[in-house]
Amino acid sequence: MSLKLYCDLMSQPSRALYILLKSIKCDFEVKFVNLREAEHYSEEFSEINRFQRVPVIDHNGFILTESVAILKYLSRENIIPESLYPKESKAQARVEEFLEWQHAGLRLHCAMYFRVKYLNPIMFGKPVDAKSLVGYESRMVSALTDFNTKWLGRGTDFINGNTPTVADLLAACELEQPRMSGYDPCENFANIAVWFKKVREHFNPYYGEGHVIVNKIIKKNSKVASKV
Amino acid sequence: MSLKLYCDLMSQPSRALYILLKSIKCDFEVKFVNLREAEHYSEEFSEINRFQRVPVIDHNGFILTESVAILKYLSRENIIPESLYPKESKAQARVEEFLEWQHAGLRLHCAMYFRVKYLNPIMFGKPVDAKSLVGYESRMVSALTDFNTKWLGRGTDFINGNTPTVADLLAACELEQPRMSGYDPCENFANIAVWFKKVREHFNPYYGEGHVIVNKIIKKNSKVASKV
Numbered sequence: 001m002s003l004k005l006y007c008d009l010m011s012q013p014s015r016a017l018y019i020l021l022k023s024i025k026c027d028f029e030v031k032f033v034n035l036r037e038a039e040h041y042s043e044e045f046s047e048i049n050r051f052q053r054v055p056v057i058d059h060n061g062f063i064l065t066e067s068v069a070i071l072k073y074l075s076r077e078n079i080i081p082e083s084l085y086p087k088e089s090k091a092q093a094r095v096e097e098f099l100e101w102q103h104a105g106l107r108l109h110c111a112m113y114f115r116v117k118y119l120n121p122i123m124f125g126k127p128v129d130a131k132s133l134v135g136y137e138s139r140m141v142s143a144l145t146d147f148n149t150k151w152l153g154r155g156t157d158f159i160n161g162n163t164p165t166v167a168d169l170l171a172a173c174e175l176e177q178p179r180m181s182g183y184d185p186c187e188n189f190a191n192i193a194v195w196f197k198k199v200r201e202h203f204n205p206y207y208g209e210g211h212v213i214v215n216k217i218i219k220k221n222s223k224v225a226s227k228v
Numbered sequence: 229m230s231l232k233l234y235c236d237l238m239s240q241p242s243r244a245l246y247i248l249l250k251s252i253k254c255d256f257e258v259k260f261v262n263l264r265e266a267e268h269y270s271e272e273f274s275e276i277n278r279f280q281r282v283p284v285i286d287h288n289g290f291i292l293t294e295s296v297a298i299l300k301y302l303s304r305e306n307i308i309p310e311s312l313y314p315k316e317s318k319a320q321a322r323v324e325e326f327l328e329w330q331h332a333g334l335r336l337h338c339a340m341y342f343r344v345k346y347l348n349p350i351m352f353g354k355p356v357d358a359k360s361l362v363g364y365e366s367r368m369v370s371a372l373t374d375f376n377t378k379w380l381g382r383g384t385d386f387i388n389g390n391t392p393t394v395a396d397l398l399a400a401c402e403l404e405q406p407r408m409s410g411y412d413p414c415e416n417f418a419n420i421a422v423w424f425k426k427v428r429e430h431f432n433p434y435y436g437e438g439h440v441i442v443n444k445i446i447k448k449n450s451k452v453a454s455k456v
Contacts, residue, residue: 050378051329064321066328072300073321093292093301100294101279103331150278 003028003079004058006048008035012107013067014055015210016173020071020166022206026079068099071166085166094160098151098167107174109143112136118181118221140178144185144192147171152191157198164202172199172207180217182225231256231307232286234276236263240335241295242283243438244401248299248394250434254307296327299394313394322388326379326395335402337371340364346409368406372413372420375399380419385426392430400427400435408445410453 005021005028007014021028033039033054040052049056049065056065059077064070075085086092113136117128151159151171158164159171175185175196186193200207208215233249233256235242249256261267261282268280277284277293284293287305292298303313314320341364345356379387379399387395403413403424414421428435436443 051333051374062318062321064325066325068328069321069324072324073317076317076320089301089304090290092304093290093297096297096300097292097294100296100331103328104336105279108332108336146279 001027002058002060004031005029006031006033006045006056006058007054008033008040009210009213010035011054012111012173012177013170015176015214016166016170017055017057017067017070019173019203019206019210020080020084020169022209023203024079024081024084067170068103071099071170072096075166080166083163083165084169091160095165095167098159099170101151102167102171102174106143106147106171109136109140110174110177113140113183114177114181117183137183140183141188144175144189148189148191152195158195164199168195168199169203172196172203173210176211176214180214180221182221229255230286230288232259233257234259234261234273234284234286235282236261236268237438237441238263239282240339240401240405241398243404243442244394244398245283245285245295245298247401247431247434247438248308248312248397250437251431252307252309252312295398296331299327299398300324303394308394311391311393312397319388323393323395326387327398329379330395330399330402334371334375334399337364337368338402338405341368341411342405342409345411365411368411369416372403372417376417376419380423386423392427396423396427397431400424400431401438404439404442408442408449410449 003021003026005014005017007018007030009015009018009032018030033045035054039045040049040054046052048058048063051065053065055067055070056063057070057074059073064073071080071085074080075087086095113133116133116136120126121128156162159167175192178185186196231249231254233242233245235246235258237243237246237260246258261273263282267273268277268282274280276286276291279293281293283295283298284291285298285302287301292301299308299313302308303315314323341361344361344364348354349356384390386392387399403420406413414424
């Protein structure tokens with residue numbers, strides 16, 4: 001069996017797959033694609049993924065993009081254990097209900113806030129437009145409110161029951177993104193704070209390993225903020 | 229077997245599920261939830277879907293939201309035939325790769341253009357903001373360009389091969405949405421025009437039945453436009 005993961009640990013779903021494969025002791029090869037160096041736009045990588053994005057897997061020559069499609073495939077191929085991706089039809093549907101919801105329900109808003117507040121000023125050298133940021137923050141807060149009350153806060157430790165699944169890991173990696181731009185969901189949402197700690201603990205030490213760069217950026221930015 | 233579909237034919241994924249279930253001669257009950265009458269915000273419907281959105285299914289008492297999760301579940305339950313949703317792992321992954329891509333790659337941009345240009349002026353009585361519409365249109369055109377060249381235009385009749393799958397039906401229903409606001413993807417993208425005709429033909433007469441209201445709106449708006 002040969003499994004390669006093309007990823008960059010600055011990408012949320014890349015981290016989720018990296019942490020997952022490490023935590024299940026999967027024998028895979030990491031191929032880092034440096035987004036800051038625009039390696040995803042190279043001719044070589046464009047041959048692998050015509051959408052020029054990470055993550056991508058190459059499983060015995062079968063190349064697949066889209067993190068959620070990759071999770072499903074790896075579950076069918078029995079690489080992800082049933083405890084993290086249920087096989088029983090209804091339990092699987094509950095996990096997939098979240099995996100589908102999060103695209104436009106959570107990921108979009110956390111990623112856009114991070115991009116507008118943190119990434120665009122670095123990439124384009126322009127200050128943040130305060131008025132437009134208010135809109136992005138308000139949409140992110142609304143998404144986090146839904147996540148905090150409609151997915152969490154239902155009396156279980158994790159999104160779907162008392163053991164974690166791939167849904168929890170994917171969500172946690174998304175919620176790290178706004179932290180880099182100074183917004184910590186745990187400071188504002190009680191259920192998220194309790195749940196986040198449990199997800200990190202479950203997937204450690206690999207969760208920490210996948211977030212080394214992210215945590216450095218968070219630390220650096222909080223020092224800058226405290227000096228302002 | 230009891231299967232109920234809660235839907236409104238103004239909602240793209242609602243239409244996709246309605247047309248699919250009709251075309252495979254599934255014995256299901258349609259429960260219309262009138263979005264224009266805000267029936268999705270009613271207490272009764274909020275009990276069914278805490279996210280107050282359609283489509284939703286109730287399969288022998290098992291309630292499931294999120295159209296893509298519903299498609300996967302109905303495939304596992306052998307309600308959707310293998311021809312429309314492959315069982316073989318790699319073929320299934322190719323269909324799911326599109327189902328995951330379309331959330332933020334296609335649906336988001338077509339839906340936002342429709343909302344900003346058509347729905348918001350009706351709902352809030354305010355004229356379209358021309359400057360902001362340019363941005364929405366440009367993002368939609370970019371998404372349609374990707375769809376036209378990176379999913380279609382690969383030498384096959386449909387998204388994944390020479391027979392249609394649920395991916396084609398879901399995509400087609402999304403592409404009807406901007407038509408209601410005066411933008412027809414077929415007029416600007418050659419591969420989309422050829423493919424669209426084939427999808428409609430394959431799923432007719434049910435495709436037409438699911439789009440009766442949509443087509444009335446398109447006809448009405450084109451008459452208004454021709455008078456301007």
